[in-house]
Amino acid sequence: MQTLVSPTFDAHNPVSSLMDEVIAKAHPEDPILKVAQKMAEHQLRHIMVVDRRNTLLGVISQRDIVRQLLISERQRSQMMEDEDSEAGPLVEELLTGSEPITIDPREPLSKAAALLIAKQVGCLPVVGSNGQLQGVLLMIRLLQALTETDSAEVDEDFTFFSPGQTKSRSSPAFIRRGTLDLIVPLAYTEETARLPGSVVLGYDEDTKRILVKFVHADERIEGAIRIKRSKDRLVIPARDFLKHFQLDERSPPFTISKLTNGQYLILTPKDSRVQALPNGEF
Secondary structure (H helix, E strand, O other): OOOOOOOOOOOOOEHHHOOEOOOOEEOOOOEHHHHHHHHHHHOOOEEEEEOOOOEEEEEEEHHHHHHHHHHHHHHHHOOOOOOOOOOOOEHHHHOOOOOOOOEOOOOEHHHHHHHHHHHOOOEEEEEOOOOEEEEEEEHHHHHHHHHOOHHHHHHHHOOOOOOOOOOOOOOOEEEEOOOOEEEEEHHHOOOHHHOOOEEEEEEEOOOOEEEEEEEOHHHOOOOOEEOEEEOOEEEEEOHHHHHHOOOOOOOOOEEEEEEOOOOEEEEEEOOOOOOOOHHHOO
8 A cells, every 4th residue: 555655754854954034023113014024025924023132922823924014004004104104004003912832842743743733833842952943844845755755756867867977876965846955965074973953055047057065054154055855865945046036847867066064055957968067166
């Protein structure tokens, strides 16, 4: 009998293995209209509200925002505007005062899934023991992990042919369609057990190459992306990166070069005519 759940999914894995970075936040004193614009810009269904110490105060949804904006507009139209009229409602008006539903990054995914279902929410803020926001676990990300099949990874099981290429058993890196994750074989990384938990991505428009730089989470580098592992692969959520540089998910697989003891990886499209640059220049 065929299993309904992906064989790569492990419900005992910690929440931290599947959570996403929080790319946008709101503060109680922010105007709701500006937060709505921020959510639209980043295509967010929910946004985390934090104080200046990054302590989670609550979660507001698209529905909350739209409802409050409509109420405010109705109230404004029913009274005459004066020269001292306010800029609009603030985020603090949407905070209910109740404790937000959260989960610890060390908890298993099975507990997170049960919580998402029981509370009927689309995401779980991931909060550490110090009360600070560390990430967010999305229902859609959990669904993708549960239903991921080998058919979505066919590219990884083949060595791609290129004229003049010597035979190699190594798998290429590639962009997974649908999820827009960047998939890199772990064989190209050094000391896999001590691999840093995040990367930053760079792009060279002239050569169409992608630079992967490994960084530690505590370095707090802007644009750092938390990486995941699945079997013998490194999974890098790259949707925002691809969108920013207008890269196509149908890009060809990439050959991989290592620099500085594996701290950097350079991914070159397999159909690229670019020659390797001297001294690891990027």
